[in-house]
Amino acid sequence: MRTLPHPAMEAVRLDTVLAALADPLRRRIVRQLSEGGEAQACGAFDLPVTKSTSTHHFRVLREAGVIAQYYRGNKILSQMRADDLEARFPGLLQAILAAEQVTVAGP
Amino acid sequence: MRTLPHPAMEAVRLDTVLAALADPLRRRIVRQLSEGGEAQACGAFDLPVTKSTSTHHFRVLREAGVIAQYYRGNKILSQMRADDLEARFPGLLQAILAAEQVTVAGP
DNA sequence: GTCGTACTACGAAGTACATCGTACAACTCT
DNA sequence: AGAGTTGTACGATGTACTTCGTAGTACGAC
Numbered sequence: 001m002r003t004l005p006h007p008a009m010e011a012v013r014l015d016t017v018l019a020a021l022a023d024p025l026r027r028r029i030v031r032q033l034s035e036g037g038e039a040q041a042c043g044a045f046d047l048p049v050t051k052s053t054s055t056h057h058f059r060v061l062r063e064a065g066v067i068a069q070y071y072r073g074n075k076i077l078s079q080m081r082a083d084d085l086e087a088r089f090p091g092l093l094q095a096i097l098a099a100e101q102v103t104v105a106g107p
Numbered sequence: 108m109r110t111l112p113h114p115a116m117e118a119v120r121l122d123t124v125l126a127a128l129a130d131p132l133r134r135r136i137v138r139q140l141s142e143g144g145e146a147q148a149c150g151a152f153d154l155p156v157t158k159s160t161s162t163h164h165f166r167v168l169r170e171a172g173v174i175a176q177y178y179r180g181n182k183i184l185s186q187m188r189a190d191d192l193e194a195r196f197p198g199l200l201q202a203i204l205a206a207e208q209v210t211v212a213g214p
Numbered sequence: 215g216t217c218g219t220a221c222t223a224c225g226a227a228g229t230a231c232a233t234c235g236t237a238c239a240a241c242t243c244t
Numbered sequence: 245a246g247a248g249t250t251g252t253a254c255g256a257t258g259t260a261c262t263t264c265g266t267a268g269t270a271c272g273a274c
Contacts, residue, residue, distance in 0.1 A: 002240075014206050015131055022125035023232090043250065053233050055252060060231095074241035074250050089206035091198060099121050099196035109270075130262090150220065160263050162222060167261095181220050181271035 002071050004062065009084045012065035017089065020064035021096055025049065026057050030066060030080065034097060039079035041072075109178050111169065116191045119172030124196065127171035128203055132156065133164050137173060137187065141204060146186035148179075 021027055029045060047054050058078060061067045066085065069078045085093050128134055136152060154161050165185060168174045173192065176185045192200050 014134075014203070015129060018125055018129035018203070022122060022129050024122055025232095027121075041250080049232085050234055051251065052235075052253090056232075059252090071240085076251065089202070091202040092206050095196070095198040095202040096121070096125070099199050148220080156262090157264060158221070159223090159265075163262075166222090178270085183221065 004069050004071075004076075006062060006068055006081075007065045009065070009081075009088055012084070012088055014089065016064040017066060017085075017092070020060050020066055023057070023060075026061055027096070027100060029057065029061065029078075030093075031097060031100065033067060033078060033080045034082070034093075039070075039077035041075040041077055043075070111176050111178075111183075113169060113175060113188075114172045116172070116188075116195055119191070119195055121196065123171040124173060124192075124199070127167050127173055130164070130167075133168055134203070134207060136164065136168060136185075137200075138204060138207065140174060140185060140187045141189070141200075146184035148182040148184055150182070 021030065025047060028047070032045060033040060042054060042058055045054070047057075049057075058067070058069065058076075062069050062078075065081060067078050068081050069076050071077075080093075082093065128137065132154060135154070139152060140147060149161060149165055152161070154164075156164075165174070165176065165183075169176050169185075172188060172195075174185050175188050176183050178184075187200075189200065
């Protein structure tokens with residue numbers, strides 16, 4: 001079974017997490033994962049970029065420690081590392097997701 | 108009196124704020140401003156870069172809507188736009204500052 | 215006015231990032 | 245085994261960012 005490398009919780013750096021979440025496309029992925037609750041395959045995301053680019057963004061999120069990915073058949077399932085993030089940076093993820101909510105809800 | 112352009116609170120975008128705060132040097136500035144409370148001149152910051160670079164980072168923070176800057180004599184005083192940020196993205200700034208606190212406090 | 219201070223503006227150089235296309239690998243299904 | 249699906253790897257390209265040096269502007273002090 002193939003596996004993908006994930007940073008340990010202690011190795012997750014604020015720099016990397018913030019940089020990862022500064023991209024709108026990556027926040028879109030994170031949002032969908034957070035709202036879905038369940039692990040989802042990359043194909044479940046309707047992103048306005050090619051597969052290559054999509055792979056790149058998922059990789060950035062995984063290497064930043066924001067999401068976890070594991071093989072399941074010929075798909076890769078992704079899910080939030082919500083607990084790890086909350087333990088390391090309490091309230092951060094929630095604040096960012098909530099902030100975007102505000103941004104979207106314009107008059 | 109010279110003035111510097113600041114984005115209106117409604118024009119402040121999460122993308123820009125997160126990108127601005129993803130840089131460690133800029134977070135260092137923000138941290139010092141937040142802890143100091145009072146407005147401080149750029150020279151009050153002991154940053155490991157040249158003045159040009161320093162100017163650049165202050166500018167990024169100002170254009171992102173994170174700090175306010177105004178002339179005072181031949182200095183420029185900077186201060187956090189804490190209230191504006193809190194109104195637009197509740198809890199975000201505090202979560203990021205707290206997160207860094209955790210990072211710094213290693214065993 | 216002249217000098218020093220504090221900071222900006224502009225251009226240059228190196229680095230990092232986002233995006234894509236093509237080629238490839240692993241898995242499922244028939 | 246062969247074909248289709250899902251996603252990766254690698255290289256290329258254009259854009260943006262960081263950093264610096266130099267030159268210049270505004271202000272206070274003398």
